Amino acid sequence: MMVLLDGKKASAAVKEALQVQTQALTAAGKRAPHLAAILVGNNGASETYVASKVKNCEEVGFRSTLIRLESDVAESVLLEAIEKLNQDPEVDGILVQLPIPKHISEQKVIEAIHPAKDVDGFHPSSVGKLVQGLPTFIPATPYGIMLMLEHFDIETRGKHAVVIGRSNIVGRPMSILLSSNQKRGNCTVTICHSHTPNLKEICLQGDIIVAALGRPEFVKADMVKVGAVVIDVGITRVDDATAKKGFRIKGDVAFSEVAPKTSAITPVPGGVGLMTIAGLLKNTLQAYLQNQP
Numbered sequence: 001m002m003v004l005l006d007g008k009k010a011s012a013a014v015k016e017a018l019q020v021q022t023q024a025l026t027a028a029g030k031r032a033p034h035l036a037a038i039l040v041g042n043n044g045a046s047e048t049y050v051a052s053k054v055k056n057c058e059e060v061g062f063r064s065t066l067i068r069l070e071s072d073v074a075e076s077v078l079l080e081a082i083e084k085l086n087q088d089p090e091v092d093g094i095l096v097q098l099p100i101p102k103h104i105s106e107q108k109v110i111e112a113i114h115p116a117k118d119v120d121g122f123h124p125s126s127v128g129k130l131v132q133g134l135p136t137f138i139p140a141t142p143y144g145i146m147l148m149l150e151h152f153d154i155e156t157r158g159k160h161a162v163v164i165g166r167s168n169i170v171g172r173p174m175s176i177l178l179s180s181n182q183k184r185g186n187c188t189v190t191i192c193h194s195h196t197p198n199l200k201e202i203c204l205q206g207d208i209i210v211a212a213l214g215r216p217e218f219v220k221a222d223m224v225k226v227g228a229v230v231i232d233v234g235i236t237r238v239d240d241a242t243a244k245k246g247f248r249i250k251g252d253v254a255f256s257e258v259a260p261k262t263s264a265i266t267p268v269p270g271g272v273g274l275m276t277i278a279g280l281l282k283n284t285l286q287a288y289l290q291n292q293p
């Protein structure tokens with residue numbers, strides 16, 4: 001029987017634990033953990049993600065601050081805003097929602113965030129620690145997927161994991177976590193991308209498939225082995241006049257044809273997206289606890 005890897009259930013469990021820990025802190029007279037998010041411009045999807053991050057902070061009792069900057073803001077102004085948050089002892093975690101406008105260097109922005117507050121885990125210092133197997137902030141989406149595997153007790157040891165996509169935000173860190181020497185790791189990992197010629201053959205060998213390439217319904221039933229675990233990271237907006245908002249969210253997996261072949265699969269929406277938030281919240285509490293004097 002196929003198991004639906006329900007992100008609502010798994011994220012609710014993570015959030016409940018965070019809420020209990022936060023209540024204990026505030027009951028003891030301490031301030032709550034505090035996440036600061038910077039949104040540049042008004043990209044529709046980014047608006048939605050940031051609003052959801054802020055809402056979820058409230059739900060677990062965290063403080064949050066949203067800083068909005070115009071899309072034509074000077075790079076120096078953004079860097080100064082980050083520096084101010086770096087210096088603020090009452091800010092634990094900082095994130096700049098990506099993508100940012102092209103006139104601003106994404107790399108400069110990522111490196112401007114103090115590693116002790118880098119709850120996205122995008123700073124080279126955080127990435128280096130992740131690669132070396134040291135404690136650090138794990139990027140929220142791969143972290144959320146690991147929490148999902150944990151919640152549903154999906155065995156990874158000795159399995160062949162096929163990761164489609166090599167982005168710094170998902171595919172690359174995912175491949176590192178799955179191959180790492182830890183309980184929910186120890187996979188043999190193949191990382192595929194746009195220059196992989198025999199993608200279908202490789203996917204068919206996957207006991208676990210993580211689809212993180214951002215192409216709606218790319219993974220079809222004939223690419224998936226019977227009994228595989230399929231993790232769908234896609235969240236592309238596809239125009240649809242019959243939908244209330246004029247678009248629908250599509251995953252990277254053709255769910256209706258793939259699901260019957262799998263032993264477990266994440267839905268979209270209601271899967272990995274919710275776990276990303278759970279990962280971010282856990283990182284924010286971690287930053288808070290580590291930065292207490």
Ligand code: GUN
Binds near residue numbers: 098120140169
């Ligand atoms: N854009 C897409 N995913 C992410 C994420 O995890 N963090 C930030 N800051 N921006 C993103």
